[in-house]
Amino acid sequence: xxxxxxxxxxxxxxxxxxxxxxxxxxxxxxxxxxxxxxxxxxxxxxxxxxxxxxxxxxxxxxxxxxxxxxxxxxxxxxxxxxxxxxxxxxxxxxxxxxxxxxxxxxxxxxxxxxxxxxxxxxxxxxxxxxxxxxxxxxxxxxxxxxxxxxxxxxxxxxxxxxxxxxxxxxxxxxxxxxxxxxxxxxxxxxxxxxxxxxxxxxxxxxxxxxxxxxxxxxxx
Numbered sequence: 001x002x003x004x005x006x007x008x009x010x011x012x013x014x015x016x017x018x019x020x021x022x023x024x025x026x027x028x029x030x031x032x033x034x035x036x037x038x039x040x041x042x043x044x045x046x047x048x049x050x051x052x053x054x055x056x057x058x059x060x061x062x063x064x065x066x067x068x069x070x071x072x073x074x075x076x077x078x079x080x081x082x083x084x085x086x087x088x089x090x091x092x093x094x095x096x097x098x099x100x101x102x103x104x105x106x107x108x109x110x111x112x113x114x115x116x117x118x119x120x121x122x123x124x125x126x127x128x129x130x131x132x133x134x135x136x137x138x139x140x141x142x143x144x145x146x147x148x149x150x151x152x153x154x155x156x157x158x159x160x161x162x163x164x165x166x167x168x169x170x171x172x173x174x175x176x177x178x179x180x181x182x183x184x185x186x187x188x189x190x191x192x193x194x195x196x197x198x199x200x201x202x203x204x205x206x207x208x209x210x211x212x213x214x215x216x217x218x219x220x
Contacts, residue, residue: 003056003116003151005167006197007175008190013045015181020055022190023202026173028075030060043069058097067092075118078105086112097153101135106143114150118175119143121156122166125178137169144170160192 004026010016011030020027029046031039039062047069050057058073059066063084066074075097076084089096097116098109109117124134134157144152154171159179166174176193183189187209194201 003173004197004199005173006193006199007153007155007173008180008193009060009155009175009177010181013042013049015186016046016057017049019180019186019190020049020053021202021205022187023194023200023205024053024055024190025199026056026058028058028060028175030075031062036065040065040069043071047071063089063094066094073097073115075099078108081108081112099155100143106146110147110150116151116153116173117143117147118153118155119171120154120175122154123157123162125156137165140166140169140171144172160189160196163193163196 006024007026007028008019008024009028009030010019011032013029016027016029027050029043031042043059043062043065046057049055056073057071058075059071060075061077061080063074063076063080067088071094073095074089077099078101081098095115096112097118098112098114099118099120100106100109101120106117119135119140122135122137122140140152140154151172152170153173153175154166155175158166158174158176163174174197180186180189180193187206191201191206
């Protein structure tokens, strides 16, 4: 299955419910430091929404819950790989994406035959503190040359304006986080992303959203 070129990452099912209907076809649910009961409920909500809208859902880290709840994809960081049972994950027919930041991590990931490899941060990011400096577009090209047919995800400081450069450098997919969630108009930003990545926008949903906003403004 060919993955969508646009890959937003959200920390709640609320974001997914709000934005996936616009036309997103690939999304990651990344929740940190919450109780298992909360995470389980969020995965189930996100899974229901994504199935309704034909969107591929990727679960960050929680591979045991992903197996239990019948999810199709997980994303693992390098620390996650230390404890993940890859044999059990493969047996469950779950597809896997892996984060990488340097050549050693790339080689480790590649040996696992993942379904995509993510490289980051391509640009400086405020999402989390990292010991790695920005990789730059040159590293994107270098990574892609080493990866053969494995899809490459560019992540870290990505924006609509930077997406074209990442694709030109060799990225197959561009992931975005704060460019959307910190934007004053996340819906409009998603539309810009979808258009930049040649993905069909759900215009009916966009119009419904606009009508709802207009009604709220009139009643305010």
